[in-house]
Amino acid sequence: MEKANSAKEAARLIEDGMVIGIGSGSTVEIFLNELGKRIKEEELEIWGVPSSYQSHMLAVENGITVTDLIQFEELDLCVDGADQVDENLNCIKGKGGALLREKIVAQAAEEVIIIVDSRKIVDVLDERVPVEVFPFAYGNAVKEIKKLGGEAVLRESDRKLGACITDNGNFILDVDFGRIEDPEGLECRINCIAGVFENGIFPRRLIDRVIVGTKDGVRVLRN
Structure with a gap:
């Protein structure tokens, strides 16, 4: 409703x-x-x-x-x-x-x-933040996200074995940052990581x- x-x-x-x-x-x-x-x-x-x-x-x-x-x-x-x-x-x-x-x-x-x-x-925002990542950059992106205080989990498909693939052919990381006090600042810092195309903070x-x-x-x- x-x-x-x-x-x-x-x-x-x-x-x-x-x-x-x-x-x-x-x-x-x-x-x-x-x-x-x-x-x-x-x-x-x-x-x-x-x-x-x-x-x-x-x-x-x-x-x-x-x-x-x-x-x-x-x-x-x-x-x-x-x-x-x-x-x-x-x-x-x-x-x-x-x-x-x-x-x-x-x-x-x-x-x-x-x-x-x-x-x-x-x-205050506290939902997991989706991050779209070039597959080649996966390991480095997880490491760099951890430096920002986030715990990243690779999103898996519920219809097939393995990673969920976006319409653009990329991986998605679901990242727990806890309470997000500075959404705009965090959005910019995530997007500065090499291999990250975009993240779900709008x-x-x-x-x-x-x-x-x-x-x-x-x-x-x-x-």
Whole structure:
């Protein structure tokens, strides 16, 4: 119910002719289904840049014209979910493994809207941080992350033996840093490690508003 409320509210914000960035995950799936209803009923024309193969297929199913950042280098807005959001609108994302493309799409958008249920809102981020790593750099990345105070575990696939591989052909490390008091600083330090492509800390500078689904509707947090 809460996920659906936040997703429906985001779908109402989409206007005819918009080019949108599309995140990944279960709440985004609801958003795309709701937007698909509007596209069909109101005959809207919406263009979308998906961040994963999952969201690509869902966008096509719901009548969105899929495009890319070559054709549209700037997006009107981006809608995505999050695993955790702190009181300052810093986020942790990437449980679905699409963090690199999600951050690229978010950076390309004029406005970034995060849709979550109320359980995702916390005082201080403490969720494991996904880190996308070039396989060749795996051992060194684990060592360097430990110097930053993180304990890294290689994410394994639940459908096959071995490591989970991203849409970009890379490994994902899930890193426990405990309480993250300086999300933006930690994001930069992780990304300075050779072989790290991106990490799942989405600092507040990327986020414009968070739509939080509640039992009774939504509340909106703005940056």
